[in-house]
Amino acid sequence: MAEQRTFRVGLVGARGFVGRELLRLVRDHPRLELSYATSRSLVGREISGEVPGFPGGQVFLKSDPGVIERDADVVVLALPNGMSGAYIDAIESGQAQALVLDLSADRRFDDRWVYGLTEHNAGAIRSARRISNPGCYATAMHLALRPIIDLCATPPHCFGVSGYSGAGTTPSEKNDPEVVGGNVLPYSITGHLHEREVSRHLGTPVRFAPSVGGHFRGIVLTALCELRDPVSVGDLASRYDRAYAGSAMVEFDAEGSVDLRGVVETNQARVGALSVNKDNPKRIGVVCSLDNLLKGAASQAVQNINLALGLEETEGLT
Numbered sequence: 001m002a003e004q005r006t007f008r009v010g011l012v013g014a015r016g017f018v019g020r021e022l023l024r025l026v027r028d029h030p031r032l033e034l035s036y037a038t039s040r041s042l043v044g045r046e047i048s049g050e051v052p053g054f055p056g057g058q059v060f061l062k063s064d065p066g067v068i069e070r071d072a073d074v075v076v077l078a079l080p081n082g083m084s085g086a087y088i089d090a091i092e093s094g095q096a097q098a099l100v101l102d103l104s105a106d107r108r109f110d111d112r113w114v115y116g117l118t119e120h121n122a123g124a125i126r127s128a129r130r131i132s133n134p135g136c137y138a139t140a141m142h143l144a145l146r147p148i149i150d151l152c153a154t155p156p157h158c159f160g161v162s163g164y165s166g167a168g169t170t171p172s173e174k175n176d177p178e179v180v181g182g183n184v185l186p187y188s189i190t191g192h193l194h195e196r197e198v199s200r201h202l203g204t205p206v207r208f209a210p211s212v213g214g215h216f217r218g219i220v221l222t223a224l225c226e227l228r229d230p231v232s233v234g235d236l237a238s239r240y241d242r243a244y245a246g247s248a249m250v251e252f253d254a255e256g257s258v259d260l261r262g263v264v265e266t267n268q269a270r271v272g273a274l275s276v277n278k279d280n281p282k283r284i285g286v287v288c289s290l291d292n293l294l295k296g297a298a299s300q301a302v303q304n305i306n307l308a309l310g311l312e313e314t315e316g317l318t
Helices: 018-030 065-069 085-094 118-126 136-145 193-202 233-244 294-309
Strands: 007-012 032-038 073-078 099-102 130-132 155-163 184-186 206-214 219-226 250-253 269-274 283-290
Touching: 007 018, 018 032, 018 085, 018 294, 032 073, 032 130, 065 085, 073 085, 073 294, 085 136, 099 294, 118 294, 136 155, 136 206, 136 269, 136 283, 136 294, 184 283, 193 206, 233 250, 233 269, 283 294
Parallel strands: 007 032, 007 073, 073 099, 099 130, 155 206, 250 269
Antiparallel strands: 155 219, 184 206, 219 283, 269 283
């Protein structure tokens, strides 16, 4: 167990939706305190003006690799894909002992970094100093598929709908309320990054088609699988019960509703709504829902930080 001390967190890239959720979670965490936060567009502004509760005078710094020279026990990189390299180089040359968590996709395909899927990789996370946070859709697919992936005869097919916050803050049609309001926009329906991510970490191909909807936050993902042998709902439920019985952040309900209302603005994921085809009991479906900004990103990052620092996994998240 870690000694009763406070750990200082440096947050690189705090402007986006996930960055603000991370600031809030660090603010409320009893064992974490903010060392610094950077932003490309909010430089010099007081952090308390964006996320109330921080000391007056604590301001956003410029997003530059030189910020790594500041003292921090934990460095969280909340940057767009493709931008973390210079910061990681700076960390390795100056703050190599720090725990580093990359929220982008840049290290999810690097075997030197531990994949931070908390519910299924906790042992490796506890001894890690370099962690890649899974993507939001990827988290939902893993939670839905991992308990049954060894039963699958063919690649699972997943379909998900995310709130438009998942498209980030850079203006596009996928986060324009005028475009997505009352609408559903399919995108990247072949070769999506999260399809490749999940296929790699599951060790088997997965097919994935995403869409963005008119709501702000939250993901509902349905996985359809063809199994080698017939099953019942009870057979499947036993597997999910075993997988998530000890999980504080995943709720399983075999036949209950798994919709957005129960997960939005929470740190929880829900898995359930199991379905077995009556005419062909080798064909099954399962649903996962989560908040893409929290369990799909920020609160999962805090779970990983807690485990790697030797704290309780749920510290600051209950």
